[in-house]
Amino acid sequence: MSADVSSGMALTEPATLVLTALVGQPHHGYALIAQVEELSEGRTRLSVGTLYGLLDRLSSEGLIALDREERHAGRTRRYYRLTDDGAAALDAEAQRLAHLARAASARLRAARAV
Amino acid sequence: MDATPPPPPPPSRLERDYRRVLRLLPAGYRQRWEDDMVDALLEVEQSGADASAAGEGPERQAEEREIALLQRPPLREVAGVASLAVRLHLASPTTAGASATARLRGDAVRRVALVGLLAAAGPALLSAVTSLYAPITPDVEALGYTRGDAVASALWALVVVAAFTFLATGRSRTASVLAVLAVVPDLRHPAETLAGAWRVSPGTLLGAVCWLLVLLAPLAALAAWRSDAPRPSRRWLLALPVVAVLGWLPWLVWRATGVLAAPDAAGLLCLGAAACAVVALRRRDGSWMASAGLLAAVGGAGSLGRLTLLAGPPGLERDLGWTALEMLALAVSVVVAAALTRGRLPTVTPVTSSADR
Numbered sequence: 456m457s458a459d460v461s462s463g464m465a466l467t468e469p470a471t472l473v474l475t476a477l478v479g480q481p482h483h484g485y486a487l488i489a490q491v492e493e494l495s496e497g498r499t500r501l502s503v504g505t506l507y508g509l510l511d512r513l514s515s516e517g518l519i520a521l522d523r524e525e526r527h528a529g530r531t532r533r534y535y536r537l538t539d540d541g542a543a544a545l546d547a548e549a550q551r552l553a554h555l556a557r558a559a560s561a562r563l564r565a566a567r568a569v
Numbered sequence: 570m571d572a573t574p575p576p577p578p579p580p581s582r583l584e585r586d587y588r589r590v591l592r593l594l595p596a597g598y599r600q601r602w603e604d605d606m607v608d609a610l611l612e613v614e615q616s617g618a619d620a621s622a623a624g625e626g627p628e629r630q631a632e633e634r635e636i637a638l639l640q641r642p643p644l645r646e647v648a649g650v651a652s653l654a655v656r657l658h659l660a661s662p663t664t665a666g667a668s669a670t671a672r673l674r675g676d677a678v679r680r681v682a683l684v685g686l687l688a689a690a691g692p693a694l695l696s697a698v699t700s701l702y703a704p705i706t707p708d709v710e711a712l713g714y715t716r717g718d719a720v721a722s723a724l725w726a727l728v729v730v731a732a733f734t735f736l737a738t739g740r741s742r743t744a745s746v747l748a749v750l751a752v753v754p755d756l757r758h759p760a761e762t763l764a765g766a767w768r769v770s771p772g773t774l775l776g777a778v779c780w781l782l783v784l785l786a787p788l789a790a791l792a793a794w795r796s797d798a799p800r801p802s803r804r805w806l807l808a809l810p811v812v813a814v815l816g817w818l819p820w821l822v823w824r825a826t827g828v829l830a831a832p833d834a835a836g837l838l839c840l841g842a843a844a845c846a847v848v849a850l851r852r853r854d855g856s857w858m859a860s861a862g863l864l865a866a867v868g869g870a871g872s873l874g875r876l877t878l879l880a881g882p883p884g885l886e887r888d889l890g891w892t893a894l895e896m897l898a899l900a901v902s903v904v905v906a907a908a909l910t911r912g913r914l915p916t917v918t919p920v921t922s923s924a925d926r
Binding site for chain 2: 489
């Protein structure tokens with residue numbers, strides 16, 4: 456079990472975005488950068504160095520895994536997939552964020568009602 | 570029929586330059602990720618070029634994709650790789666993909682930042698207290714020094730105290746900003762010497778360079794304090810008042826004997842090196858020994874620079890005792906460096922618990 460899942464630690468926003476991008480379909484590096492930018496509506500644009508630092512960390516924590524390798528223009532292109540631990544960590548993070556959003560909305564509604 | 574796949578196209582300028590940037594990364598890491606990273610970067614740049622020519626037809630888009638390959642890697646991509654390289658070379662105990670040596674090196678450099686800021690914050694705390702509480706005598710007031718000046722001086726001294734406090738409590742980003750702010754006034758003297766390099770002697774120039782090293786090395790070491798670094802032990806906070814009180818001793822000696830022998834920043838780094846060496850020998854811990862070596866090298870260089878020209882802050886008379894002590898620290902650093910090179914020092918697993926730091 457990964458550290459993030461077992462300890463209930465919050466994922467960073469880039470990590471959450473990368474895990475979200477991998478739900479249901481393996482992706483390679485560039486596709487992940489593009490997906491993260493799309494999911495965040497342009498707010499988060501990962502540099503390649505940042506992405507691979509993140510992939511290395513998520514991979515060592517068991518949240519993602521290598522799906523397959525392909526040759527592309529003479530270079531190795533790796534595809535990554537979400538693991539069961541990764542899906543569990545993402546689910547926990549989604550619930551945490553949803554709870555936070557509900558709490559914020561409730562307080563705003565209460566403040567407006569006063 | 571020949572089934573050999575066609576050879577890959579020759580690397581573009583973008584690819585060549587990006588691979589050169591990737592040499593900043595540790596060899597093992599590069600071997601694992603280099604091709605993948607290059608592939609991602611080329612796709613990012615070519616897709617960006619595609620998007621910029623969207624609506625202008627496929628020929629124009631193909632042209633833009635080719636032009637993208639002739640560019641240098643964007644600065645943000647170079648910065649991203651540099652940041653990853655710092656994280657991997659000066660790793661924390663939890664850094665994924667980092668070697669044990671990089672973790673030990675990271676521990677050692679993070680400790681250099683802590684000791685460097687502590688060496689500045691201790692005297693600054695003492696200075697702030699004395700500025701606020703020392704009476705302003707009529708002869709000092711006659712020179713134009715007012716209570717307002719004393720308060721301003723105390724507040725400025727507290728910037729570096731705050732920098733150390735933030736670092737010791739795990740808020741390294743705020744600490745870095747404050748530390749840079751605090752060091753700016755001290756940079757003026759050596760920077761002016763370097764700016765007028767053509768009219769000063771080589772000794773003076775060497776002194777200014779060494780003094781800049783003393784001022785900037787702890788700041789550079791702050792780069793090793795990243796978000797995944799463990800929080801320092803609370804003992805570091807306790808060390809602040811201890812160092813401030815110890816800083817009072819030279820002034821007591823001065824009042825009793827008339828001899829002033831207060832260590833400056835270089836001298837304090839040398840003392841920090843000695844303290845780290847003592848801990849290293851007690852714990853047989855290679856990362857503390859490496860911290861001692863780094864601190865002694867920087868402090869010793871500052872001390873040597875002062876001897877050649879005295880580019881340090883003017884005003885304090887030095888006695889030979891301090892200089893001898895600092896030279897001893899320099900000698901220790903050389904011995905430690907030699908021992909590290911020959912692998913004679915204990916190389917234990919890097920500290921993983923903040924309580925050990």
